[in-house]
Amino acid sequence: MNRRGTALLEVSDLKVQFAPRGSGLWSDKKGVVRAVDGVSLTLQRGETLGLVGESGCGKSTLGRAILGLVGAASGSVWFDGHEITAMSNREMRRIRPRIQLVFQDAGAALNPRWCARDLVAEPFKIHLSLEGAVLQQRVDAIFETVGLDPALGKRFPRELSGGQRQRVGIARALASEPDLLVCDEPTSALDLSIQAQIVNLLQDLQDQLGLSYLFIAHDLGVVRQISDRVAVMYLGKIVETASRDRIFKEGRHPYTQALLSAVPVADPEHANTRGWKAMTGEVPSPSSPPLGCNFCTRCGSKAEVENRLNIDCDMIEPELISVEELHEVSCHLFPAN
Amino acid sequence: MHAVNGVDFDVARGESLAIVGESGSGKTVAAMALVGLVPSPPARIRGERAVLNGLNLLALDERKLSEIRGSRIGFVFQDPLSALNPVLTIGRQISEVIERHLNIKGGEAKRRAVDWLVRVGIADSQGVADSFPHQLSGGMRQRAMIAMGLAGEPELLIADEPTTALDVTVQAQIVDLMLQLRDDLGMALVWISHDLGVVAGLADRVAVMYAGRIVESGSVQDLYGRPAHPYTRGLISSVPDLRTERLSRLATIPGGTPDPMALPPGCAYFPRCGISERECDARVPVMARISSSHWIACTPAANGIVAAEGQGDE
Ligand SMILES: Nc1ncnc2c1ncn2[C@@H]1O[C@H](COP(=O)(O)OP(=O)(O)OP(=O)(O)O)[C@@H](O)[C@H]1O
Ligand SMILES: Nc1ncnc2c1ncn2[C@@H]1O[C@H](COP(=O)(O)OP(=O)(O)OP(=O)(O)O)[C@@H](O)[C@H]1O
Ligand SMILES: [Mg+2]
Ligand SMILES: [Mg+2]
Numbered sequence: 001m002n003r004r005g006t007a008l009l010e011v012s013d014l015k016v017q018f019a020p021r022g023s024g025l026w027s028d029k030k031g032v033v034r035a036v037d038g039v040s041l042t043l044q045r046g047e048t049l050g051l052v053g054e055s056g057c058g059k060s061t062l063g064r065a066i067l068g069l070v071g072a073a074s075g076s077v078w079f080d081g082h083e084i085t086a087m088s089n090r091e092m093r094r095i096r097p098r099i100q101l102v103f104q105d106a107g108a109a110l111n112p113r114w115c116a117r118d119l120v121a122e123p124f125k126i127h128l129s130l131e132g133a134v135l136q137q138r139v140d141a142i143f144e145t146v147g148l149d150p151a152l153g154k155r156f157p158r159e160l161s162g163g164q165r166q167r168v169g170i171a172r173a174l175a176s177e178p179d180l181l182v183c184d185e186p187t188s189a190l191d192l193s194i195q196a197q198i199v200n201l202l203q204d205l206q207d208q209l210g211l212s213y214l215f216i217a218h219d220l221g222v223v224r225q226i227s228d229r230v231a232v233m234y235l236g237k238i239v240e241t242a243s244r245d246r247i248f249k250e251g252r253h254p255y256t257q258a259l260l261s262a263v264p265v266a267d268p269e270h271a272n273t274r275g276w277k278a279m280t281g282e283v284p285s286p287s288s289p290p291l292g293c294n295f296c297t298r299c300g301s302k303a304e305v306e307n308r309l310n311i312d313c314d315m316i317e318p319e320l321i322s323v324e325e326l327h328e329v330s331c332h333l334f335p336a337n
Numbered sequence: 338m339h340a341v342n343g344v345d346f347d348v349a350r351g352e353s354l355a356i357v358g359e360s361g362s363g364k365t366v367a368a369m370a371l372v373g374l375v376p377s378p379p380a381r382i383r384g385e386r387a388v389l390n391g392l393n394l395l396a397l398d399e400r401k402l403s404e405i406r407g408s409r410i411g412f413v414f415q416d417p418l419s420a421l422n423p424v425l426t427i428g429r430q431i432s433e434v435i436e437r438h439l440n441i442k443g444g445e446a447k448r449r450a451v452d453w454l455v456r457v458g459i460a461d462s463q464g465v466a467d468s469f470p471h472q473l474s475g476g477m478r479q480r481a482m483i484a485m486g487l488a489g490e491p492e493l494l495i496a497d498e499p500t501t502a503l504d505v506t507v508q509a510q511i512v513d514l515m516l517q518l519r520d521d522l523g524m525a526l527v528w529i530s531h532d533l534g535v536v537a538g539l540a541d542r543v544a545v546m547y548a549g550r551i552v553e554s555g556s557v558q559d560l561y562g563r564p565a566h567p568y569t570r571g572l573i574s575s576v577p578d579l580r581t582e583r584l585s586r587l588a589t590i591p592g593g594t595p596d597p598m599a600l601p602p603g604c605a606y607f608p609r610c611g612i613s614e615r616e617c618d619a620r621v622p623v624m625a626r627i628s629s630s631h632w633i634a635c636t637p638a639a640n641g642i643v644a645a646e647g648q649g650d651e
Contacts, residue, residue, distance in 0.1 A: 018472070020464075021461065021464035021465065021467055021468050021472065022426075022463070022464050022466075022467025022468060052504070053504065054504050054506065054507065055474060055475075055476025055477060055480075055502065055503050055504050055507050056460070056473075056474040056476060056477050059474075060474060060475060061474075104475040104502065105416065105417075105418040105419075105475060106416075107416040107418070107419050108416065108418035108419050158419075161360055161361040161365060162360070162365065162415045162416060162498060163360025163361060164360065164361055165416075184475075185475065185501070185502065188501040188502060189360070189415070189498065189501055190360055190531070191357075191358070191359045191360050191531040191572075192531065192533075192572065192575045192576060193359065193571075193572075193575060194359070194360050196575065218476075218501075218502070218503060218504045218505065218508075220505065221576075258506055259504065259505060259506060262505040262506045262508075262509050263505050263534070264505065264508070264509070264512075264532070264534030264535050264537065264538055265534055265537065265538075266533040266534045266536075266537050266561065266573070266576045267537055267561060268537045268538070268557045268558055268561050268562075279506060282460075283458065283459075283460035284460060285460040285461030285464065286461075287461060287464060288461075
């Protein structure tokens, strides 16, 4: 079951679906939820791919599918030459230590009956079979690296602050020395100083050990800091992907631009609370996505495409195509180069 | 151990107060203690008073308090997945707040619940109302939590890191909704956050917490334009700016957060401070007023400002 090139991770045309929402008490039953709807991406060793996009667009589901935590409806995920989407449980258990996830809901992902120290020690014991003094040293060291006071080790998750819980989650994920770390909003509960400490730590580990990261975050400042490349997702699909600098300087997709324009500015004189007004119109649902372009219900460029290019965005879905080297966009405005 | 120590703040009708500060500085504990949500024992809460429109919350029994929570005070928890009930649908949880506190029943309560989901920007609001928390994305859960906090039409909303799971466009929409409720209904807002960008667009006043105490408070213009406490200065200067070039390495404030079990006898920021004087380590600095709306708990900075103004007057 070995094949493929040198990429550490290769996702191709992955689809993940959930059963229709609701019991019918509040809503009529509708179509299945197409959480991830045909995503392809690759990640090289030692590379960081930032993944951004609207709340509910399928980022966490994509991350979970990469770890085999949710099943794929179609498509495949390859990790280091092994097809995750076709693995038995036994094979999966062998490969699991090499792919770790920092969960978005830090608190809920931790066993409430274990204290912080035991939570962090667990992966060292299970995956690296450490014990005794060596184990204790490693646990102390990793508390220090994520900026947690060792005195907090005796506390249970509910006795920790939000940011402290999040750091316990990061320490656990790092403990089994993975090759790939899927970070789902790893710094969202942290203040700037500790956020910087974690970002610097991830970068150092990458330099030393060649770790790869899929870094899901809403904070575009952090994404810009850590990513080599960035993928922008909207309603189950990747709508644009490019190098970090190109996305931030020359992001082209109308959704990418709406996102960049809505970043809040830390200055009360120039506060930006109206950025979302760049997008009007109905927010589509993944259980009944538009026929054509997924963004067409809210896109400011739709009229231009229809008038100038005579393409009906409501009906015709744009493909993700290369507009420059290593820069792909799915919008009728930007035809292939 | 003092998770929170001698915290003092007030917020008026139609006003928004932001509380910012380091992770573990006591923001959540302070807000929860206010509405009786810190279990005691083990915690001990000593406070003179927490007054809502003339009513002292710290003197109420649990039954009275629980009536007030939800109806007069809405609360948005930092960790939605742990705060939402996993076995009830989102719609049911929101409509229960409406039925309980507004005395609106049945179909009308349901209609309003769905309406709140629309207002927080949730697509397929009926389908989501009919879903359980684990079937939603992190940001959808967070918005459901906000809808629950607002559904009782409270006079005061306390929101603890309410937009950390939201992308910037949805976040802006939520901020807009908050400002609208503040201005149209006179809702008072306490907004706990470490996102200084969001706070700049939302707050009238800002309080900065460090190691369980408020170390600076003032109008939003004071705080961003003339930050005076060395901790606040460090905080504001560390905000990355997307408009400028990317830094090779993010700046951190040197040193670590003090252990709340072993706080120094004087100013808790002393070990990390660049302007400290010898007596800072001996006594906890008191809040000093440095302008009509601006207070800091830092003796050298306050003295410096007073001295500079004295010279200006001559
Ligand atoms: N277990 C589940 N059962 C049913 N639907 C689900 C489940 N998990 C996720 N979904 C749905 O899949 C869609 C994508 O969710 P996902 O959590 O991947 O979004 P996200 O991009 O991570 O959003 P956020 O930024 O808010 O965390 C949402 O519509 C969500 O309701
Ligand atoms: N139930 C508890 N038992 C013991 N200590 C607690 C408990 N809850 C909180 N603490 C401690 O009190 C301190 C303040 O916690 P709090 O949750 O208020 O921080 P915070 O300012 O909200 O931080 P964050 O930004 O990370 O959420 C922390 O050091 C925390 O570990
Ligand atoms: Mg998510
Ligand atoms: Mg908190």
